[in-house]
Amino acid sequence: MSKDAATALVAWGNAWLTGHVGLDEAVDAVEKSAGPQILGGEPAEVTLRRGLGDLRVGGMAALRLALPAPGDPLGLSGPPGLNRAAIDAGAAVVAVLGERAIGLVPSEDRRGSSYVGVRWTTHDASAGAPDVPSLADADRQLTLAMRDATEALLTVDDLAGAPPEIADALDTLRDPDRGDHPLAPGYPPRAHRVAALAGRLSLVVDLARQMDDRGLSADQMRRRGEALRLLDGAVRRALVAACNSAFDPVP
Incomplete structure (x- = not known):
């Protein structure tokens, strides 16, 4: 909430x-x-x-x-x-x-x-500006983290114990017809796109953390945990960059 x-x-x-x-x-x-x-x-x-x-x-x-x-x-x-x-x-x-x-x-x-x-x-x-990425940098980081997490979560071995909602969520990440619009009027189109993707990936992170570790090797659990940690960080950075871009200069 x-x-x-x-x-x-x-x-x-x-x-x-x-x-x-x-x-x-x-x-x-x-x-x-x-x-x-x-x-x-x-x-x-x-x-x-x-x-x-x-x-x-x-x-x-x-x-x-x-x-x-x-x-x-x-x-x-x-x-x-x-x-x-x-x-x-x-x-x-x-x-x-x-x-x-x-x-x-x-x-x-x-x-x-x-x-x-x-x-x-x-x-x-503090009124000082925090150290946060630009919208463009956050967009790139999110794309890379999404790729790595997809590879870690959807290998054949890792599917043991994975709820089907994860595969469904990953399948729809790039669906252009999805109506996810977490931002408000006035934001640049890129901010809307990044925030929508970050919102869906946040759901993937939440679902993946419910996955059953039974049947996974220590290396698989380590790779999955690291991928989720990096994806969570990229999602948070993307949402922050998107929401804070309302006053960015229009290119």
């Missing part, structure tokens, strides 16, 4: 900030993707719509996606408190307000027996 919520917030938030959609449309799209959302903690919590409006009044000019993992603070530039919280959550959004920034870290907001939403907790954040 955290990754989906953060991706949607950055994509639709930047579409709003660049004037391609209104605030109401952006918030509706974010909440359709990940459920109702609030910003802040009790008693100062506000709706996502109000929170984004307040940030805009405060000078918010862009939203950046962070998808960190242990040992890889992708999309973050500190301070340590934000990095730790974001790594624990698996995602964060950094709101850039001129010379300062605010980190937003998602968590599940469960109330009663039926309400499940997202709560965004604010943290101090």
Whole structure:
């Protein structure tokens, strides 16, 4: 949920900030993707719509996606408190307000027996640009990682214990008729394509991690684990690069 919520917030938030959609449309799209959302903690919590409006009044000019993992603070530039919280959550959004920034870290907001939403907790954040790849570099890295992972996951020996969904997902990765559009209006076509491919590959990673290791040699397990680790890193970099490309110069 955290990754989906953060991706949607950055994509639709930047579409709003660049004037391609209104605030109401952006918030509706974010909440359709990940459920109702609030910003802040009790008693100062506000709706996502109000929170984004307040940030805009405060000078918010862009939203950046962070998808960190242990040992890889992708999309973050500190301070340590934000990095730790974001790594624990698996995602964060950094709101850039001129010379300062605010980190937003998602968590599940469960109330009663039926309400499940997202709560965004604010943290101090560094306004410095994080070390993330360009969209072009992320695209190339994703293509290479996809090739290596396909070879590792679809060898005859490795198919033992593999759920059929993995083969189906890999077969449809390059289907031009797939309707995966995780980004929002205003993004360049390459960003839409890269984000869609990364989203499908993320599903492959999740499914492959459920594979049964029985019947595999130690070398096969090592190769599969390494391929999945590299693919996961490439997927996260691709999503970050795509979501953060809303303000890239048009070639």
